[in-house]
Amino acid sequence: MLREISKKQVFDRIRFENPWWVEGGIEEDFKRMPRRLYFQLFKPLVYERDIKRAVVLMGPRRVGKTVMLYHMIQDMIDGGIDPKKIIFITIENPIYNNIPLEQLFSYAKEATGLKENKDWYVIFDEIQYCRDWEIHLKSLVDSYRKDKFVVSGSAAAALKFASNESGAGRFTDFLLPPLTFNEYISLKGLDRIIKPVPIEWKGAEVDFYSTTHLEDLNKHFIDYINFGGYPEVIFSTKIQENPGRYIRHDIVDKVLLRDLPSIYGISDTRELNSLFTTIAYNSGGEFSLETLSRQSQVPKNTLKKYIEYLEAAFLIKRVRRIDQSGKRFKRDNFFKIYLTNPSLRSALFAPISATDELMGNMVETAIFSQWLHRDWFTPWYARWNNGEVDMVGLSETLKPIWAIEIKWTDRYFDKPKELKSLIKFCEENGLKNPLVTSIGKEGNRKVNDLNLQFLPSASYAYTVGKKTIEMKTNRY
Numbered sequence: 001m002l003r004e005i006s007k008k009q010v011f012d013r014i015r016f017e018n019p020w021w022v023e024g025g026i027e028e029d030f031k032r033m034p035r036r037l038y039f040q041l042f043k044p045l046v047y048e049r050d051i052k053r054a055v056v057l058m059g060p061r062r063v064g065k066t067v068m069l070y071h072m073i074q075d076m077i078d079g080g081i082d083p084k085k086i087i088f089i090t091i092e093n094p095i096y097n098n099i100p101l102e103q104l105f106s107y108a109k110e111a112t113g114l115k116e117n118k119d120w121y122v123i124f125d126e127i128q129y130c131r132d133w134e135i136h137l138k139s140l141v142d143s144y145r146k147d148k149f150v151v152s153g154s155a156a157a158a159l160k161f162a163s164n165e166s167g168a169g170r171f172t173d174f175l176l177p178p179l180t181f182n183e184y185i186s187l188k189g190l191d192r193i194i195k196p197v198p199i200e201w202k203g204a205e206v207d208f209y210s211t212t213h214l215e216d217l218n219k220h221f222i223d224y225i226n227f228g229g230y231p232e233v234i235f236s237t238k239i240q241e242n243p244g245r246y247i248r249h250d251i252v253d254k255v256l257l258r259d260l261p262s263i264y265g266i267s268d269t270r271e272l273n274s275l276f277t278t279i280a281y282n283s284g285g286e287f288s289l290e291t292l293s294r295q296s297q298v299p300k301n302t303l304k305k306y307i308e309y310l311e312a313a314f315l316i317k318r319v320r321r322i323d324q325s326g327k328r329f330k331r332d333n334f335f336k337i338y339l340t341n342p343s344l345r346s347a348l349f350a351p352i353s354a355t356d357e358l359m360g361n362m363v364e365t366a367i368f369s370q371w372l373h374r375d376w377f378t379p380w381y382a383r384w385n386n387g388e389v390d391m392v393g394l395s396e397t398l399k400p401i402w403a404i405e406i407k408w409t410d411r412y413f414d415k416p417k418e419l420k421s422l423i424k425f426c427e428e429n430g431l432k433n434p435l436v437t438s439i440g441k442e443g444n445r446k447v448n449d450l451n452l453q454f455l456p457s458a459s460y461a462y463t464v465g466k467k468t469i470e471m472k473t474n475r476y
Contacts, residue, residue: 005095011111013095014104020073020083021112030070034187036231037469038176039068045172046072046121046150053169054141056127057152058159059176060314060340061251064231065152068176069123072150076121084112085120091133092126101136102143118146127151128158128259134166141170155259156314177314178229178341180370180465181221181458187231193217194462200444201453202402202433209466210459214440218354221458225362226351229341247347252276252315260309271298275306279316280348283339284361284368286321286383307337314340317372322392324384326400326429336381338368354439363408363457364390367437370464374471387421400429405436406457413441413454426450435460 020026045055059065069088077083087108089096096104105122122140127133133151140149153159156175163171185191193213198205211217227233227240230247239246256276257269266272278296279287293300310316319336322328339345342365352358368391371379382389382403391404405412405422412419419436426434432450437457445452455463 005097007107010095010099010107013093014087014089014108014111017090018086018088018108020077020086024083025077026070026074030067031074033067033071033231034189035071036064036068036176036179037183037186039071041469041472042068042174042176043072043075045174046076046148048172049148051172052141052145053172054137054149054151056159056163056171056173057150057176058156058163058173059152059154060156060178061154061254062230062232062247063176063178065154065176066125067231069125069150069152073123081121084114085116086123087112087120088123088125090125092129101130101133101140105140105144120144120147122147122149124149124151126153128153128155128263134162134171138166138170155255155263156312158259158263160312161263175314175375177373178343178369179224179231179234180373180468181224181228181366181461182370182463182465182469184224184228184234185220185462187234188220190216190220199453199455207467208455208459209463210442210456214456214458217458217462218439218456221366221461222352222354224461225342225366226346227343229343233343243343243347243351247344252344252348255313255315260313264305264309266309271296271302272306272309274298275303276310276315277348279310279337280339280345282337282361283342283345284336284364286334286336288334315344316340317368317378319368319378320380322380322382322394322400324382324387324425324428326382326392326394326398328398334383338365338372340372341369342366360406360408363437364406367391367406367457367461367464370461370468373465373468376475382425387424389422389425392425400425400431403429403431403434405434407437408439408457410438410441412436413438413443413445416445416447416452419447419452422452423447423450 057065073086076086089104137151163173193211193216194209196207197210199208227243233239256273260266261269275296275298289300289303293303311318317338317340320332321334342362352362379391380394382392389403390406392400393402395401403422403426405419422434433453435453435455437460438454440456441454442456443454
């Protein structure tokens with residue numbers, strides 16, 4: 001006769017996962033971990049009680065979602081919420097297998113010993129392990145209107161799809177991406193080496209962030225490119241000695257071999273792995289479906305689906321092309337693909353140094369990954385027969401409003417006229433203030449009517465990340 005998991009075993013597990021019911025706070029290990037800057041954006045959504053919505057915390061693996069939930073629990077306790085009114089359940093634990101969310105909520109309330117039936121905060125971690133989770137969560141939101149529900153999950157693809165399909169008006173999505181360079185500097189406690197420097201740009205003075213310790217900042221920027229996407233990695237020299245083992249196994253393999261195949265019914269994971277490896281090796285390169293199919297040995301019709309899946313899982317981002325006049329192409333035959341974090345490439349292949357020939361592509365990937373945190377805006381790139389501009393911002397009416405050339409060299413500061421593609425594009429589209437990144441040069445150079453603003457790549461990456469957090473704070 002098969003044994004069944006008893007109610008007592010479920011209760012014991014729930015109590016084990018909620019030590020603050022007895023201790024009055026989260027474990028010291030979690031208290032000591034620094035909070036991500038995104039915590040301040042996430043917090044108000046959890047405390048929002050007037051709008052009856054569950055918060056769905058999404059993101060790729062190992063970006064710190066569970067730790068942020070623990071920090072949220074401590075914040076609630078510090079704010080005077082009864083620790084026993086905060087329930088945390090990790091859905092992937094096998095002991096909860098086949099127990100509906102509502103039943104788990106009921107068990108947890110009973111396990112606390114409290115008799116109250118409102119004002120509970122309920123957190124379900126790793127929600128993707130619950131079949132049809134979005135239907136159950138929607139039902140909870142509708143049935144328990146005096147309680148707040150928060151869920152998290154790593155399979156960003158499944159979560160985004162499910163919350164959009166079934167949670168209309170019931171869920172608020174919050175994406176926790178890999179670390180920005182600004183967050184990396186903040187978590188490392190290095191803010192002291194950064195200072196605001198106002199610069200003249202497009203006829204106005206704007207805040208830019210730079211440093212008097214550029215050599216130090218560049219060293220940290222290279223570390224960020226190699227190891228910087230994930231909080232656990234930046235604090236562990238042991239993991240940095242073998243990033244491939246940790247990141248490939250825990251972040252890449254689990255998504256490619258487990259998450260995406262189970263969500264989308266992919267039978268041939270070798271194809272998916274081959275495609276991702278090809279993209280990762282060439283991050284920042286221009287692709288067509290034809291060349292990508294040839295290089296990865298994946299048929300074209302399958303390829304399109306796989307690219308969508310990898311984007312949904314927040315591993316890659318497609319960037320679209322315009323021509324030298326700033327016009328979109330009728331058919332998107334060519335596009336660039338970037339890793340959402342450059343350290344994915346280092347983990348799959350090998351960390352790179354400042355003088356590595358691939359450094360230019362990885363700097364471009366790192367800078368693009370800062371922009372990807374702005375979910376309301378995606379830059380484009382320009383390419384035509386004899387030229388290219390790395391990054392272009394388009395207005396709502398799809399007119400070029402700024403242009404950036406990303407370089408990991410200082411030569412163009414002394415020879416700005418060599419930036420022929422950028423100069424041509426700006427003159428044709430009436431742009432007067434293009435930006436050019438460098439290794440260490442900072443300042444203006446005049447070419448014809450153009451005022452080229454040179455900024456160190458590391459400083460520029462930091463600035464984009466910092467301003468993104470500020471803009472998100474104002475938006476929420």
